[in-house]
């Protein structure tokens with residue numbers, strides 16, 4: 001089932017934002033510095049760029065194919081452009097950006113190799129491509145609620161998310177070197193009524209992959225778990241950051 005980001009755009013910002021610690025980890029990992037020109041690929045409502053801009057004064061441009069998501073992004077401090085990242089070439093000249101970031105978008109892309117090659121083209125020498133995503137290990141083991149409450153999502157998500165080895169191959173094929181990975185860790189996520197509300201509102205597109213019956217059963221189980229918890233429960237989420245450099249020469 002295709003994910004309808006026009007529909008999701010209406011509530012996305014109510015349930016999704018980055019923690020300050022995530023942005024700071026991204027800045028360190030990607031060596032993002034003031035004055036750099038950054039492309040936010042699949043920028044959605046522009047959260048990542050807007051929050052990045054609060055920490056480091058870069059020039060941020062976002063592209064996305066959903067007009068609904070872009071309408072929200074357009075109210076924030078980045079420039080936006082409607083473009084389908086699957087329809088190469090991207091609408092930018094060679095050597096345009098210092099950094100290209102694709103945050104939680106690569107699983108939506110059909111022609112991944114073509115896209116990453118085109119990102120290489122639009123990066124300046126010594127520029128870098130950064131992906132935020134989930135590896136199969138993260139999907140299997142390191143999600144706060146999926147394994148216990150929505151177990152069939154594991155195989156569904158593994159089908160759509162490329163695993164680390166596939167991404168490594170694509171980065172190498174595209175010409176990137178200095179390929180590095182780092183785990184993004186969100187600790188102390190409260191599994192409480194606020195979290196339940198986020199799940200009920202399908203705050204990650206993953207939940208749209210389930211049949212309505214399975215989704216409702218998982219929500220009911222999670223609700224019961226929260227109601228029966230005597231102590232506050234918090235869990236960790238772990239994801240993957242991946243980096244590749246376009247070395248000069």
Ligand SMILES: C[S@@+](CC[C@H](N)C(=O)[O-])C[C@H]1O[C@@H](n2cnc3c(N)ncnc32)[C@H](O)[C@@H]1O
Nearest residue numbers: 005042043044064065066069084085086103108
């Ligand atoms: C999970 S959201 C992530 C949004 C944003 N990067 C963030 O971290 O909040 C995925 C975004 O990718 C966009 N997207 C999916 N396929 C795309 C494509 N082929 N070209 C451009 N954007 C795409 C969707 O419209 C959606 O806004």
